[in-house]
Amino acid sequence: MLTLVITTGNFFNSTVGDQPAYYVLGPNGTESSAHIVLPAHRQIELIIINYDDGSANLTNSRYASVTGTVDNKMTLVNDTLINSTMASSGIQIRGAETVGSLPADLIARTFTVPGLGITSPSEPCPQKWPASQGSLPGPAYGSA
Numbered sequence: 476m477l478t479l480v481i482t483t484g485n486f487f488n489s490t491v492g493d494q495p496a497y498y499v500l501g502p503n504g505t506e507s508s509a510h511i512v513l514p515a516h517r518q519i520e521l522i523i524i525n526y527d528d529g530s531a532n533l534t535n536s537r538y539a540s541v542t543g544t545v546d547n548k549m550t551l552v553n554d555t556l557i558n559s560t561m562a563s564s565g566i567q568i569r570g571a572e573t574v575g576s577l578p579a580d581l582i583a584r585t586f587t588v589p590g591l592g593i594t595s596p597s598e599p600c601p602q603k604w605p606a607s608q609g610s611l612p613g614p615a616y617g618s619a
Contacts, residue, residue, distance in 0.1 A: 477513065478522040480505060481584055481597065483529065500524070518545070521595065527583040528600040539579040543593030548573050551598065 478500035498505040513519055521544075533539060541549045552571045576596070583599035 476520045476522065477511065478524065479508060479586065481523065481525045481527045483527045521586070523586055523595065523597050525583055525597040526600055527597070529583055530580075530599065531582045531584050531596070533579050533582060533585075536579045538585045538587065538594055539582060539596055540576040541574070541595055543588070543591055544595065546575075548575050549595055550574075 480498045480500055482496050482498070497508040499508050499511060500506075531538070541547050550571045550573050577598060581598065582596040584597045586595045586597070587593065
């Protein structure tokens with residue numbers, strides 16, 4: 476399993492200003508995502524925890540589609556979708572949504588590995604999600 480965390484408000488330099496930062500959630504907390512090593516020829520569960528409320532400003536709508544995953548789908552989980560109840564067998568969690576794409580104008584960031592054909596778009600945190608699309612509390616979680 477690989478868990479990426481996207482944060483905002485990270486100062487890059489005086490010319491560019493604040494930029495998102497990407498971290499890997501490891502056994503000792505957050506680590507740099509500059510060098511990610513994964514086993515070859517294995518299915519990897521990727522979880523993206525997105526605190527970014529920005530816009531990716533996609534220049535190509537193909538990045539709105541999920542690719543390189545099982546059935547080219549990903550599972551979205553956020554505070555609006557999730558619902559849990561206590562049952563005799565323990566806590567039951569329901570409400571995740573499986574999708575093959577997101578509206579291009581409502582994507583905060585994408586996780587893309589061109590050489591492997593992997594693209595996973597991420598929803599923005601609720602501050603930027605238009606009211607016309609319903610509520611989307613953050614952070615937004617995606618699993619591909």
